[in-house]
Amino acid sequence: MMHRRGFLFSTAAATLLGAAAPKAKRVIYLFQHGGPSQLDLFDWKPELYRHRGKNLPASIRMGQRLTGMTAYQESFPTASSLFKFAQHGQSGAWLSELLPHTARIADELCIMKSMHTEAINHDPAVTFFQTGFQLAGRPSIGSWLAYGLGSENKDLPAFVVMISQGRGNSQALADRMWGSGFLPTKYQGVKFRSGRDPVLYLSNPDGYDAGARRRYLDDLGALNQLKLEESGDPEIATRIAQYEMAFRMQSSVPDLTDLSKEPEKTFEMYGATARTPGSYAANCILARRLAERGVRFIQLFHRGWDQHNKLPTEIVKQCEDTDQPTAALILDLKQRGMLDDTLIVWGGEFGRTVYSQGELTDTNYGRDHHPRCFTMFAAGGGFRKGYTYGETDDFSYNIVKDPMDVHDLHATLLHLLGVDHTQLTFKFQGRHYRLTDVHGKVVQPLLS
Numbered sequence: 001m002m003h004r005r006g007f008l009f010s011t012a013a014a015t016l017l018g019a020a021a022p023k024a025k026r027v028i029y030l031f032q033h034g035g036p037s038q039l040d041l042f043d044w045k046p047e048l049y050r051h052r053g054k055n056l057p058a059s060i061r062m063g064q065r066l067t068g069m070t071a072y073q074e075s076f077p078t079a080s081s082l083f084k085f086a087q088h089g090q091s092g093a094w095l096s097e098l099l100p101h102t103a104r105i106a107d108e109l110c111i112m113k114s115m116h117t118e119a120i121n122h123d124p125a126v127t128f129f130q131t132g133f134q135l136a137g138r139p140s141i142g143s144w145l146a147y148g149l150g151s152e153n154k155d156l157p158a159f160v161v162m163i164s165q166g167r168g169n170s171q172a173l174a175d176r177m178w179g180s181g182f183l184p185t186k187y188q189g190v191k192f193r194s195g196r197d198p199v200l201y202l203s204n205p206d207g208y209d210a211g212a213r214r215r216y217l218d219d220l221g222a223l224n225q226l227k228l229e230e231s232g233d234p235e236i237a238t239r240i241a242q243y244e245m246a247f248r249m250q251s252s253v254p255d256l257t258d259l260s261k262e263p264e265k266t267f268e269m270y271g272a273t274a275r276t277p278g279s280y281a282a283n284c285i286l287a288r289r290l291a292e293r294g295v296r297f298i299q300l301f302h303r304g305w306d307q308h309n310k311l312p313t314e315i316v317k318q319c320e321d322t323d324q325p326t327a328a329l330i331l332d333l334k335q336r337g338m339l340d341d342t343l344i345v346w347g348g349e350f351g352r353t354v355y356s357q358g359e360l361t362d363t364n365y366g367r368d369h370h371p372r373c374f375t376m377f378a379a380g381g382g383f384r385k386g387y388t389y390g391e392t393d394d395f396s397y398n399i400v401k402d403p404m405d406v407h408d409l410h411a412t413l414l415h416l417l418g419v420d421h422t423q424l425t426f427k428f429q430g431r432h433y434r435l436t437d438v439h440g441k442v443v444q445p446l447l448s
Contacts, residue, residue: 022418023382023448025152027145027343028287028298030326032318033126034171034305035374037352037367039396040081040315042375043113044094047394048080048354056355060397067120069308069357070368076355078395079365082312091386098319101327107386108330108339110378110446114390114399117350117371117406122171122306125349125371128406130177132435139181139426141410142297144435146187147180148424149417152294155252157190159297160290164280166304166321168314173301182428186238189299192286194278198257202250210250217243256289269332271324281325288332291342305348308357309366330379339380343416345409347376354395373399376409382416384448407440415442 039045056076070076084097089106102109119125124134131138139147146158161178178189192198204213221240228236259275259282266274266285273279280302287298302322307314326346333339351374352367373392379385391401411421414435421440425432 020415020418022416023341024343024380024416025341026291026294026296026298027142027345027381027413027417028291028329029141029300030284030322030329030344030346031126031129031299031301032305032322032346032348033173033301033303034122034166034169034307035125035348035350035352035369036305036318037081037307037311037315038113038373038375039079039352039354039367040083040311041096041098041319042094042111042377043373043392043396044085044096045080045354045394045396048078051078051395052080053077053360056395056397060393060395062398064372065120067369070353070355073357076353077360078354079356079360079367082363082365089386091388093386093388098315099323101324105327105330105379108334108379109387110383110385111388112347112376112378112390112404112409112446113373113388113392114402114404115347115351115374115376115406115409116399116403117374119350120369120371122349122369123174125369126173126177129349131181132407132410132437136174136176137181138433139183139187139435140178140189141413141435142178142189142299143180143183143187144424145297145414145417147183147426148419149296151296153252155248156256156290156293156295158295159187159189159299160295161189161191161299161301162283162286163191163301163303164278164283164321166280166302167317168304169306169308170303171306173303177301178299182433183426184234184238186241189297192253192257194282198253199246202246202253204250213250252293256293257286259285266332270328273321274325280321281328284325284329288329288336288338291333291338292336307352307366308368310364311352311366312364333380341381343381343383343413344379345376345413346378348374350374351396354397370397372397378446382448384446387446389443389446402445404443405439407436408443410436411440412443412446416447 085094088103091107093106095103119128128134130140142159151158180188224240270281274281283300290298350371353370356365357368393400414421421436425434
């Protein structure tokens with residue numbers, strides 16, 4: 001009852017959890033799967049031009065861990081970006097020419113240049129960002145929020161996931177990334193797909209109407225209730241609840257995913273692919289519609305950022321697909337008066353190396369995985385506007401000011417949602433677990 005009525009989101013609940021009153025009600029997490037290059041998008045390093053082609057100094061690399069893809073290289077040629085940078089807005093934020101639409105909203109952004117992570121390969125790095133731990137099996141951040149804050153809409157899940165395919169090299173993306181781990185399965189993310197059935201098996205089979213479905217669920221629910229009373233297995237209660245949710249979603253999801261009533265200006269705002277089901281732009285529109293309907297955590301995964309070679313060509317395509325829709329989503333929420341209580345997060349699982357993977361030419365280079373420093377940005381929901389946090393060295397290889405790790409980001413997001421990250425716990429196998437494990441701090445300078 002407390003979850004359904006949103007008690008755990010109230011100011012009183014925030015006090016019980018030891019946190020300040022919430023500034024945000026929901027999160028839209030724009031996960032750029034593959035690791036966008038901070039050097040070509042956000043972290044301008046003008047000194048690199050005079051080092052182009054020269055071996056990365058040992059004093060910068062300091063013998064740090066490399067992936068198996070570049071550990072064999074005899075040299076590490078420094079690759080300055082081929083793209084121009086300029087300052088934008090009153091904040092003077094440095095942004096690449098690849099992000100012209102994002103540049104126009106620079107004063108809405110809180111740019112974090114000193115992110116770092118423990119993982120150097122995709123699967124453990126994405127798992128770490130989603131669950132706070134590199135090994136599979138723990139609840140995802142969306143599941144933690146569904147568990148802690150509940151839902152504001154009884155007809156839609158608290159946690160929804162959408163995936164779009166970019167035009168670059170893609171890595172595998174497992175369903176466990178939005179799983180509930182050891183939390184009850186009712187808190188796991190629900191994946192929306194493009195096509196006739198956004199949620200698999202939601203539609204009734206041919207010849208089977210809603211009345212028959214209702215009678216079937218009533219009888220099945222009664223049988224499950226008998227089994228629940230006999231065994232006390234909480235997963236049976238979850239099964240009953242999820243069957244009922246699926247029944248309600250039969251009417252709520254088609255209305256949600258029907259974009260025919262959106263005005264033409266919406267599609268113009270989000271870009272050329274906004275009418276293409278399953279595109280990043282279309283998913284951004286759906287994310288706004290989900291936010292309007294009270295969904296707590298909305299996560300978009302956009303694949304294709306793993307640019308080990310042909311980066312100058314592939315990153316252009318990725319930005320063409322994502323730059324305008326991302327900026328449009330932030331502007332759209334602002335125009336509707338929703339940005340102040342919606343947290344927008346943009347970023348991948350790690351950054352890219354300053355040195356070229358493989359041959360460096362005048363027109364081409366690739367970049368390997370780089371966990372030591374990378375850039376993310378946030379907007380709305382209590383984040384400080386027009387602010388850049390942290391600083392890296394002249395090679396964007398090491399952090400020189402205000403380091404910020406994954407646990408710090410999670411702690412800060414929870415704080416803005418009115419939750420003390422040390423208090424949101426779940427007892428499993430004799431231990432009280434939390435999203436931030438035994439780490440994490442709220443990064444106060446990021447807050448408005």
